[in-house]
Amino acid sequence: MDWRRFSFIALIIAVLFGTVVLIGMSTESPILIIGSMMATTIAVATPLTLGALSGVFCERSGVVNIGIEGMMLSAAFFGWLASIYMSSIFKFSLAPSLIVGLISAILAGGLFALLHAVLSITYKVDQIIGGTVINILAVGVTGFLNRQLFFDKNSIFGGQVPHAPGVLPVIHLPVKEVLEGLCGLFGSSPECIVTADAIGKVFDQKPIAIAAIVLVALSHYVLFNTRWGLRTRAVGEHPKAADTVGINVVWMRYANVVIGGMLAGLGGAYFTLESVPSFEPLMTNGRGFISLAAMIFGNWTPFGAWAASLVFGASQALQINLQFFRTSIPPEWAFFQNSYAVGQIPYILTMIILTGIIGKTTAPAADGTPYEK
Amino acid sequence: MAEEKKIVLEAKGITKQFPGVLANDHVDFDLREGEVHALLGENGAGKSTLMNILYGLYKSDSGEIKVNGEVMHLSSPKDAIHHGIGMVHQHFMLIPVFSVTENIMLGAETDHRAIQSDAALTRLDRKEVAKKVSQLSDQYGFKIDPEAIIGDLPVGVQQRVEIVKALYRKASILILDEPTAVLTPQEADDLFRIVRELKQRGVSIIFITHKLKEVLAVADRITVMRGGKVVGSAEPATTTEQQLATMMVGREVLLTVDKDEAKPTNEVLQVENLHVRDQRGLETVRGISFHVRAGEVLGIAGVQGNGQTELAEALTGLRAVESGKISLGEKDLTGKSPRAYTETGMAHIPEDRQKHGLILSYTIADNLILCDYYKLPFSKNYVLQQGAVDENARRLIQEYDVRTPSPYVSAGKLSGGNQQKVIVARELSRQVKLIIANQPTRGLDVGSIEYIHKEIIQMRDQGVAVLLISAELDEIMALSDRIAVMYRGEIVTTVEGGKVSREQLGLWMAGAHPEKI
Numbered sequence: 027m028d029w030r031r032f033s034f035i036a037l038i039i040a041v042l043f044g045t046v047v048l049i050g051m052s053t054e055s056p057i058l059i060i061g062s063m064m065a066t067t068i069a070v071a072t073p074l075t076l077g078a079l080s081g082v083f084c085e086r087s088g089v090v091n092i093g094i095e096g097m098m099l100s101a102a103f104f105g106w107l108a109s110i111y112m113s114s115i116f117k118f119s120l121a122p123s124l125i126v127g128l129i130s131a132i133l134a135g136g137l138f139a140l141l142h143a144v145l146s147i148t149y150k151v152d153q154i155i156g157g158t159v160i161n162i163l164a165v166g167v168t169g170f171l172n173r174q175l176f177f178d179k180n181s182i183f184g185g186q187v188p189h190a191p192g193v194l195p196v197i198h199l200p201v202k203e204v205l206e207g208l209c210g211l212f213g214s215s216p217e218c219i220v221t222a223d224a225i226g227k228v229f230d231q232k233p234i235a236i237a238a239i240v241l242v243a244l245s246h247y248v249l250f251n252t253r254w255g256l257r258t259r260a261v262g263e264h265p266k267a268a269d270t271v272g273i274n275v276v277w278m279r280y281a282n283v284v285i286g287g288m289l290a291g292l293g294g295a296y297f298t299l300e301s302v303p304s305f306e307p308l309m310t311n312g313r314g315f316i317s318l319a320a321m322i323f324g325n326w327t328p329f330g331a332w333a334a335s336l337v338f339g340a341s342q343a344l345q346i347n348l349q350f351f352r353t354s355i356p357p358e359w360a361f362f363q364n365s366y367a368v369g370q371i372p373y374i375l376t377m378i379i380l381t382g383i384i385g386k387t388t389a390p391a392a393d394g395t396p397y398e399k
Numbered sequence: 400m401a402e403e404k405k406i407v408l409e410a411k412g413i414t415k416q417f418p419g420v421l422a423n424d425h426v427d428f429d430l431r432e433g434e435v436h437a438l439l440g441e442n443g444a445g446k447s448t449l450m451n452i453l454y455g456l457y458k459s460d461s462g463e464i465k466v467n468g469e470v471m472h473l474s475s476p477k478d479a480i481h482h483g484i485g486m487v488h489q490h491f492m493l494i495p496v497f498s499v500t501e502n503i504m505l506g507a508e509t510d511h512r513a514i515q516s517d518a519a520l521t522r523l524d525r526k527e528v529a530k531k532v533s534q535l536s537d538q539y540g541f542k543i544d545p546e547a548i549i550g551d552l553p554v555g556v557q558q559r560v561e562i563v564k565a566l567y568r569k570a571s572i573l574i575l576d577e578p579t580a581v582l583t584p585q586e587a588d589d590l591f592r593i594v595r596e597l598k599q600r601g602v603s604i605i606f607i608t609h610k611l612k613e614v615l616a617v618a619d620r621i622t623v624m625r626g627g628k629v630v631g632s633a634e635p636a637t638t639t640e641q642q643l644a645t646m647m648v649g650r651e652v653l654l655t656v657d658k659d660e661a662k663p664t665n666e667v668l669q670v671e672n673l674h675v676r677d678q679r680g681l682e683t684v685r686g687i688s689f690h691v692r693a694g695e696v697l698g699i700a701g702v703q704g705n706g707q708t709e710l711a712e713a714l715t716g717l718r719a720v721e722s723g724k725i726s727l728g729e730k731d732l733t734g735k736s737p738r739a740y741t742e743t744g745m746a747h748i749p750e751d752r753q754k755h756g757l758i759l760s761y762t763i764a765d766n767l768i769l770c771d772y773y774k775l776p777f778s779k780n781y782v783l784q785q786g787a788v789d790e791n792a793r794r795l796i797q798e799y800d801v802r803t804p805s806p807y808v809s810a811g812k813l814s815g816g817n818q819q820k821v822i823v824a825r826e827l828s829r830q831v832k833l834i835i836a837n838q839p840t841r842g843l844d845v846g847s848i849e850y851i852h853k854e855i856i857q858m859r860d861q862g863v864a865v866l867l868i869s870a871e872l873d874e875i876m877a878l879s880d881r882i883a884v885m886y887r888g889e890i891v892t893t894v895e896g897g898k899v900s901r902e903q904l905g906l907w908m909a910g911a912h913p914e915k916i
Contacts, residue, residue, distance in 0.1 A: 253508040254519040260494055260505050267492035270456065271506030271564075272477030391495070399456070 030385040031323065035333050038375065042340045050351040061224025063343050068228065068235055070346070071339025073098060075238040076293030077317025078324065078331035079245050080286040085326060086249060087282035088262035090153040090394040093142050093160030094290045095314025097135045101294025103168040105131025106305045107175070113191035115182065123191045127299050135291020136284050138164065143283040147276055150396035169307045190303035194232050202226025234292060234300045241289065245328040258282050262390035265397040275397045290314070312373070319376040325387040334379070341371035404431040407603050408453070408572050413462035415448055422448040423459070424627040430572065430603050435594060437606045437618035439647055441844035443814050445627040446607045447489070450574050454486045455479040485565025486574040491557050495550035500529045502549055503564045510568070535563050539596055555586035562593065573597065574605045579613055580842055583702060584872065591617050609647070609844050611640040623647050648846045658856045661880040663692035667833050667864035673723035675713045682721065683709045685888035691833065696855065696865040698879030698896065702908050703870045706888035708750060711837040711868055715747045716740040728832055741770050746826035750837040752815070756822040759811030763803055764792035766810045767825050799824035800850070816847030823854055834858060837868045852878060872901060886910050
């Protein structure tokens with residue numbers, strides 16, 4: 027990641043954090059605000075990070091994937107469906123229901139990606155059209171099943187949304203406790219305790235959020251330090267060259283698209299299994315497309331994509347955290363906290379980033395081109 | 400050859416049918432240990448198809464392949480590599496954004512280890528492989544930095560990387576597909592040296608080419624293909640360029656251009672103190688002045704990258720001029736649009752026929768009207784007149800001997816020679832005063848080169864001024880009435896054609912200063 031893009035990311039995050047700190051300063055300690063912003067940023071960036079990683083795997087192997095949105099949406103639905111099926115029909119307890127949901131979400135993402143792979147690799151359909159098909163299909167299938175299952179009296183759920191089993195719990199790492207212990211060594215000043223509290227908050231994340239960060243590092247390792255990664259990138263840059271050294275181009279592309287789909291599936295699971303225990307039609311709300319922007323801004327690298335996802339996450343965290351400080355906002359700025367105003371920020375950022383004014387990025391050379399012998 | 404060495408590779412009765420073309424028709428071919436066997440033929444003769452079959456990229460419809468006397472079933476390049484066959488493709492199979500090491504280890508990631516690993520997540524030992532690559536390249540005196548990124552390397556070095564890549568896979572049979580097509584004459588000489596070195600170390604080499612001089616320079620044995628069949632073989636000691644050319648083309652070919660003394664008249668193109676910058680902002684044309692007269696060919700000789708590309712672009716209105724003046728037939732055209740140039744009577748045969756000469760996805764008929772589409776008879780009240788377009792296409796296809804099943808085939812489907820004929824037809828069929836031909840025969844086969852050369856001389860004899868820019872010294876010497884040598888953006892000297900030796904021109908092209916002419 028070059029310095030221009032890195033400083034753009036740092037600048038935007040500083041501005042977004044600064045805004046919340048300025049508004050909330052009168053009622054809350056700045057360190058706590060920053061801690062809470064960081065925690066929210068990491069949490070809400072999760073589906074973007076996973077979506078962007080999905081894009082990295084697909085496009086590094088030479089398949090453009092604009093179907094991430096659809097893969098996420100269907101994974102969100104099927105993951106949720108599986109979990110409530112387990113809990114309300116088979117009467118499973120919370121943990122196994124969620125685990126089955128998680129697996130189903132990943133499989134759903136993988137299956138939709140397989141469809142994309144068949145269309146774009148085997149049938150050489152234009153990949154933008156293939157991706158659009160996935161997106162439209164996902165909206166249709168999830169919307170239809172949602173109606174049929176939860177609003178039709180004859181359905182297995184009797185025409186109503188059953189009681190949801192709940193969401194994945196926070197995994198508490200004892201960071202706060204350790205830091206507080208350290209503060210104790212220095213006389214437990216209140217500032218120290220507050221800081222420990224704020225830092226502890228950042229580390230209190232849910233499983234998919236933690237998995238996303240682990241997967242960023244893992245993807246980087248796989249792509250740049252293993253045989254699989256070397257071959258994947260070769261197939262995305264110059265498939266013919268890969269073919270002449272005996273690499274099976276079609277298989278590599280299939281595998282990477284499906285891996286990408288499964289990552290998007292995990293990202294989809296975030297919406298219904300980690301964030302809120304319910305499904306709404308169209309609930310991914312363009313996150314799949316924003317993650318594509320993050321992937322491009324991150325120059326098709328896992329860490330770059332993650333950094334860009336954090337920027338989008340921060341702008342969403344701004345919206346969420348501002349709600350705590352409603353009363354501190356002067357009336358003439360009240361429109362600002364309106365979700366229609368603040369909620370635009372990620373989309374505006376996407377547009378700025380995609381114009382390329384913050385440094386050009388280079389796509390893999392064979393990205394989007396079917397391989398013909 | 401006194402002693403018969405053992406045959407390491409043998410192909411018998413290879414037949415390959417592509418839709419509409421019988422690319423290989425019962426081809427027999429063999430390669431002996433430690434020899435250089437040249438496979439000679441025009442573009443489309445089936446040489447590359449045969450090699451792709453030997454390398455496992457295509458499957459033959461019938462025939463058998465033996466390596467070291469054993470019948471082989473090659474279903475992918477992996478099998479070929481496994482049997483010690485390596486191939487250097489005409490368009491290098493290297494990934495520009497990868498390092499030399501990464502390119503070499505790709506597909507053979509654990510070959511340097513004692514125990515091979517099949518695990519997908521095997522860690523890459525870049526350092527170990529880089530060491531091996533250095534060792535191998537030192538053996539042959541290649542100076543290759545294993546850490547360098549391929550895209551930053553000159554083509555000559557890239558080719559050596561390809562050779563090292565094959566050697567790294569322990570290739571004992573090396574197929575070189577048109578290896579000199581992209582090289583400068585100096586790089587080609589280096590390559591011949593490398594080929595001899597490889598031969599001495601016991602590597603058997605198949606050398607594919609359509610250039611006659613090369614065959615005589617490097618081959619121990621020559622096999623000639625035409626129209627998918629083997630039409631003959633020869634040994635370099637007992638054959639001549641003329642005999643080989645006749646075998647290759649199937650008729651008598653003129654290897655030298657037949658032309659009379661030029662009768663130049665008035666000056667058509669005048670260039671005064673021209674300065675041009677390239678896209679990076681570097682001044683690559685630095686104060687050039689010359690003129691071309693009607694009825695003569697002015698050749699601009701020079702090693703590629705000495706400002707010829709920018710000069711040609713400036714002279715056709717495609718690139719902005721920094722300072723200086725260009726006039727065509729008394730008319731000042733400096734800073735005018737390409738259309739102004741075309742309308743004043745300039746024809747342009749561009750350097751890159753696929754990028755700048757044609758719109759590959761358009762039909763031949765549409766490509767043939769690119770200069771005049773907006774004028775009568777092709778356009779009437781803003782509507783294209785398909786009748787006139789069709790009539791024009793059929794007439795030019797016949798007149799300029801473009802080999803195509805129909806005028807409505809897209810230009811991208813034609814062979815290089817036929818694509819060039821389409822450009823020549825479009826440019827020269829108009830009323831022109833000046834032709835700017837930049838590398839007009841690059842990558843073409845003997846038959847097409849002969850045709851293009853004849854066409855250029857014919858235009859000259861009709862009183863057209865010709866500016867020929869070429870890196871091929873032979874072409875410059877054969878066609879030019881006057882020769883200007885370009886070096887680092889300047890014209891070093893201008894001499895009469897026919898009164899200067901190849902060696903002398905070569906020295907000037909390399910930057911030697913001409914004391915006296």
